[in-house]
Amino acid sequence: MGDPSAETQRTLYPYVTGSSVVALKYKDGILMAADTGGSYGSTLRYKSIERLKPIGKHSLLGASGEISDFQEILRYLDELILYDNMWDDGNSLGPKEVHNYLTRIMYNRRNKFNPLWNSLILGGVKKGQKYLGMVSMIGVNFEDNHVATGLGNHLARPILRDEWHENLTFEEGVQLLEKCMRVLLYRDRSAVNKIQISKITEEGATVFPPFSLKTYWEFSAFKNPTVGAEGSW
Amino acid sequence: MSSIGTGYDLSVTTFSPDGRVFQIEYAAKAVDNSGTVIGIKCKDGIVLGVEKLIASKMMLPGSNRRIHSVHRHSGMAVAGLAADGRQIVARTKSEATNYDSVYGEPIPVKELAERVASYVHLCTLYWWLRFSETDSHYHFKLYFFVFFTSITYCWRFHRPFGCGVILGGYDRDGPQLYMVEPSGVSYRYFGAAIGKGRQAAKTEIEKLKLTDMTCRQGVIEVAKIIYGVHDEAKDKDFELEMSWVCDESNRQHQKVPDGLLEEAKAAAKAALEEMDAD
Secondary structure, eight states: OOOHHHHTTSOOSOSEEEOOEEEEEOSSEEEEEEEOOEEETTEEEESOOOOEEEETTTEEEEEEEEHHHHHHHHHHHHHHHHHHHHHOSSOOOOHHHHHHHHHHHHHHHHHTTOOOOEEEEEEEEETTEEEEEEEOTTOOEEEOSEEEOTTHHHHHHHHHHHHOOTTOOHHHHHHHHHHHHHHHHHHOTTOOSOEEEEEEETTEEEEOOOBOOOOOOOOHHHHSTTTTOTTOO | OOOOOTTTSSOTTOOOTTSOOHHHHHHHHHHHTSOOEEEEEETTEEEEEEEEEOSOTTSOTTOSOOEEEEETTEEEEEEEOHHHHHHHHHHHHHHHHHHHHHHSSOOOHHHHHHHHHHHHHHTTTOSGGGGSOOOTTHHHHHHHHHHHHHHHTTTSOOOOOOEEEEEEEEETTEEEEEEEOTTSOEEEESEEEESTTHHHHHHHHHHSOGGGOOHHHHHHHHHHHHHHHOOTTTOOOEEEEEEEEETTTTTOOEEOOHHHHHHHHHHHHHHHHHHHHO
């Protein structure tokens, strides 16, 4: 504790960060969406970072925040899944277990004042049970029918609260996610117009190739954004 | 063949006058008394098979696994003292994951075999190795300790591992099969057998045309061999445990699928009956 070199090894601030991840439960499983951008401060430096990864047979992990910490988390999970597979006993870790494992890691790191600077979304299906949970960098965790990280909590979740319902079809779910991602694209300065959607069902996980959202900038309010604003002329 | 090494066989760090280390030979005898373990290298992968002698009817079938995965692409079948085998498997898993985290690729089977052999050998000399961290370069550190430990700790209780392992894996250079003996010697094989019925098993393996055989066929052949060498008179019951790593299993080491295992057992029993009928 009194070791001076230990001070420089604690995480103080993130460097390359990913923006929001949004996820929801639908009829067959979980749908998750994130853009593929990595910001270096205010610069949109990396445009093709995949932030949605399948974990084992039953789970999908999406992360926002420090990308290098996300990669480290993937390493931990890789080892976890490897040891799970090596038992070769017909059992496998489900999303609830992986979520719990991540919560422990994040909370314990936070207690050492050396957090992994991520907000993680963990979703999956095992034996017909859908599970969707979130863990923040201080170890706050919960599960819900729809979750989001970062700015998504403020911009996407209100939309989801209004429009989410049980048994969304795949197409409805994707439409809903695209609506959320579009709002984030308009309003989040660290968003990039290259979105990736992934789904996980009982059959397995699929991470779809990235695509771009159609945006419309001809709204009259965008044309003259300062008309009528306080202090403008 | 068994000579009594009176006086020279009490410690693993003593040579006999005719240049043998008896403790290691006795360790090999422990392996020879266990159920037969076979490994074969087919053209598209490796098949491992174990004749698990059942000590009690109360034991649940499928428990007491003798074949362990040590990484995605490789597995190890153990013969001899089961508890010693557990140590070796744990160490091997550790070496494999360590290599993967340092070099970013699955450990080449050759490298893994070398590490296992090195570990087994070093444990025939130094007792305190069991407690050291996974470190592939521990052999260098050893030389500094040798002088101190051999003088102060020569009455520390220590024995070699009483088990041999057959290690099979599939890496960039294709499927490979290695066997590590209690002395720490390791060779690469296309067919290997240890345990009670190894002589008969080796004869059978030599008859097989392994280069033309797929693992699917290999599984059937291994089952036949194990059923064949099992001695009904001496040991009553046994359970057949088999695993493979091949193209069909996506180069992952796993238990042979139940359907194929049943097929293999049926074919083996049929072959036995045919032999008895003659």
